[in-house]
Every structure is written in structure tokens, then in C-alpha cells.
Amino acid sequence: MKISIILPYYNEEKTIALTLGCLKNQTYKADEVIFVDSGSTDKTSDIINQSLINNPELNFKNILCGKRCTSETINLGIKESRYEYIMYMDCGLYIPPNWVESQMNKSIESNGDIISGRIYTEGINVIDQSFIAHTYGYKNKCICLTGSLIKKSIYKDMGYFADNMRSGYDVDFINRSKQKSYKRIVNKNIYLKYYNVNFAATIFDGYNKTKLYSKTGWKASGDIKPYLYLLIIAIILSAVFFLHINYSIILFISYLVLRGYAIPFYKSKKVFEGLNKYFFIMLPLIAIVFDLARINGYIDGLIKR
Numbered sequence: 001m002k003i004s005i006i007l008p009y010y011n012e013e014k015t016i017a018l019t020l021g022c023l024k025n026q027t028y029k030a031d032e033v034i035f036v037d038s039g040s041t042d043k044t045s046d047i048i049n050q051s052l053i054n055n056p057e058l059n060f061k062n063i064l065c066g067k068r069c070t071s072e073t074i075n076l077g078i079k080e081s082r083y084e085y086i087m088y089m090d091c092g093l094y095i096p097p098n099w100v101e102s103q104m105n106k107s108i109e110s111n112g113d114i115i116s117g118r119i120y121t122e123g124i125n126v127i128d129q130s131f132i133a134h135t136y137g138y139k140n141k142c143i144c145l146t147g148s149l150i151k152k153s154i155y156k157d158m159g160y161f162a163d164n165m166r167s168g169y170d171v172d173f174i175n176r177s178k179q180k181s182y183k184r185i186v187n188k189n190i191y192l193k194y195y196n197v198n199f200a201a202t203i204f205d206g207y208n209k210t211k212l213y214s215k216t217g218w219k220a221s222g223d224i225k226p227y228l229y230l231l232i233i234a235i236i237l238s239a240v241f242f243l244h245i246n247y248s249i250i251l252f253i254s255y256l257v258l259r260g261y262a263i264p265f266y267k268s269k270k271v272f273e274g275l276n277k278y279f280f281i282m283l284p285l286i287a288i289v290f291d292l293a294r295i296n297g298y299i300d301g302l303i304k305r
Contacts, residue, residue: 001104003030003149006077006088008070013042015092015195020051022094024058028101030087032059036077039067069216071161071169078155086155090146093119093192102190103149112185114177115149118142120193124201126279130264130286131199131206137267141191145170154182167213168220175222206286207293214297215304226298233295259291260284 005023009016023033035048048062065076074088087103089095096102099117107115118141123129129138136142155161158176161169177184200206217226239248260283 001085001108002083003032003085003087003100003104004078004081004083004152005030005033005100006036006074006081006086007033007091008036008038008073008077008088009040009044009091010038011040011042011044012091013044013047016044016047017051018195019089019091019093019095020048022097022099024055025097026095026100027098028104029058030100031083032061032081034077034080035060035062036073036080037062037064038070038073039065069164069166071165072163074169075160075163078152078160081152084152085149086152087149088146092195093146094195095147095192096190099147099190103147103187106185106187106189107149110185111183113151113154113182114145114184115187116143116145116184117147117187117190117192119144119146120191121198122193123198124196126282127203127206127286128198128201129279130282131290133264133268133283134286134290135199135267137269138264140267140269143186144192145174147190147192162219162221165216165219168217168223171223172220175220179221203286203289207289210290210293211297211300214294215301217294217298218301225294226302229291229295229298232291256284256287259287263287 007019012019023030037045045062045064048060052058052060052062061080063076063080065073068076077088078086085104085107087100103115103117106112119136120139120141121132121136122139123132132138154177158173158180162172165172174184200209214226217223235251239251261280264283264287
């Protein structure tokens with residue numbers, strides 16, 4: 001089984017050496033590793049090139065493609081690859097030494113078309129933990145497309161990842177793969193985790209990231225979140241204009257309880273054990289910030305469609 005690994009990157013100089021180390025320590029070495037730069041302004045590319053010089057036995061390639069969205073960067077790497085099996089990975093993640101070997105063995109054992117692992121999410125501070133609780137779930141192991149082993153022929157058949165998407169391309173890809181009845185298997189022996197920030201370390205960064213990532217949400221096949229958020233806007237406007245102030249207050253409190261606590265508790269595998277009281281104060285605030293950012297991003301994306 002010949003394997004190509006694709007790693008898109010953008011300004012990853014703080015963690016790229018760790019990524020390189022994880023790739024060198026794999027129990028089964030990939031036949032080629034393709035790094036694709038999407039317009040970095042730091043020294044990530046220089047660090048990769050120096051590693052290529054110091055480790056000539058490793059079949060690495062570093063492609064500079066200018067400013068592009070993540071989905072386009074991955075597509076370029078896939079098209080440049082030489083082998084039939086593709087594994088793509090994000091930088092900034094700890095990659096277990098048996099990643100390639102375990103995914104390959106699972107593919108042979110299950111005869112699956114897409115072999116995925118999981119990602120462990122925890123966060124580095126109370127803000128990051130709160131964003132994580134509202135998205136992936138605190139101390140959760142979520143199934144993720146990142147790190148998957150997929151045949152190159154499947155990418156070709158599906159037309160690769162949707163172009164011009166910074167996020168949501170994985171949701172779109174999985175939904176389209178279901179329509180084509182491709183078999184996805186989850187390898188529970190493999191999970192990735194972040195070296196540093198999981199989502200965002202500050203409220204400002206979290207708002208901007210959520211807004212930016214939401215702009216292309218309309219392009220994700222089968223993703224109903226943009227329509228749900230439009231419904232939220234309609235409910236809020238109706239409450240403001242047609243309901244008595246007391247009912248509006250009750251509606252807002254209900255939102256804080258449901259969105260601020262019920263949903264993150266449902267998503268999280270741990271019941272927020274060992275966390276300080278500020279986490280519980282932060283949860284409803286982050287819910288408001290997150291939803292406002294998503295609404296802003298969806299509206300902006302809708303206008304520019």
C-alpha cells in the first residue's frame with residue numbers, strides 16, 4: 001500500500017518542528033509527505049526546507065502556492081501526490097507514532113473507503129475550554145476527517161474538496177460521500193490532540209475565527225446550521241416587535257440555559273470536572289459571542305454568494 005501524506009500549513013513556525021518530529025517517528029513511513037503553503041508570512045517554509053536538507057532519506061516535498069483557502073490547498077496537494085492512498089493532516093496537532101500503520105491496517109481489515117480517527121479536545125484556558133464546550137465538546141473525542149486515510153480515486157470521483165472553503169469542507173465532503181454510499185470506518189485506536197490552543201485563547205480571536213469560518217457555511221452540502229441561525233434571527237426579531245417585555249426576558253433566559261449550559265453539557269463527555277467557577281460564568285457569555293459571530297458570518301457569506 002503506497003501512501004501520500006498531505007499537510008497544508010499557514011504560519012505554523014511554533015509547532016511545525018513538532019509535526020516534523022511526529023512524521024519522522026511513525027512506525028510505518030509514508031512513501032511521500034507533501035507540505036503545501038497557503039501564503040505563510042513567517043519562517044514555517046524555511047524550517048521545513050531545512051528539515052528536508054537534514055533528512056534527505058525522507059521523501060518530503062514543500063509546495064508554495066500563494067494565498068489560498070484550506071480546501072484548495074489540500075486539493076493541490078492531493079493532485080500533486082503520486083500514490084493511491086491519501087492521508088491529510090493539519091499542523092499543530094500531536095500525531096501518534098502508529099497513526100499511518102494503524103489507519104492502514106484498519107483499511108485492510110475493514111475494507112472501508114474512508115478510515116477516520118478521533119480528536120481529543122480540552123483547551124488551554126477558561127475561554128478556550130468554553131469555546132470547545134460549545135463546538136466539539138470539552139474533553140471529548142470527536143470523529144474527524146483530519147487524519148483520515150482515503151483512496152485518491154474517491155477524491156477524484158467526488159470532485160475533491162469544495163473550492164474556496166476555509167472550514168466546513170470536511171462536513172461537505174462527508175455528506176457527499178454518504179450520498180455516494182462510501183463506507184466510512186472509525187479507528188478508535190487513533191486520536192489526535194492539539195499542542196496549544198484548541199479553538200481560541202481570547203474572546204476577540206474566538207469571535208473573528210467563528211465569523212471567518214462561517215462565511216462559507218452555505219457551501220457545505222447537507223449543513224443546516226446557516227438556516228437554523230436565520231431562524232434564530234427571525235425568533236429574536238419577533239420577540240422584540242411582537243412579544244411583551246416579560247416574554248422576551250423569559251425567552252432570553254431560556255436561550256441562556258439551553259445554549260449556555262444544556263448544549264455544551266450534552267456535547268461534553270466529562271461533566272466539567274476539576275474546573276473553576278469562572279468556567280460556568282463564561283459559558284453563556286461565549287454562547288452569545290459564538291452565535292453573534294456565526295450570524296454575522298452567515299449573513300456576510302449570504303450577501304457575497
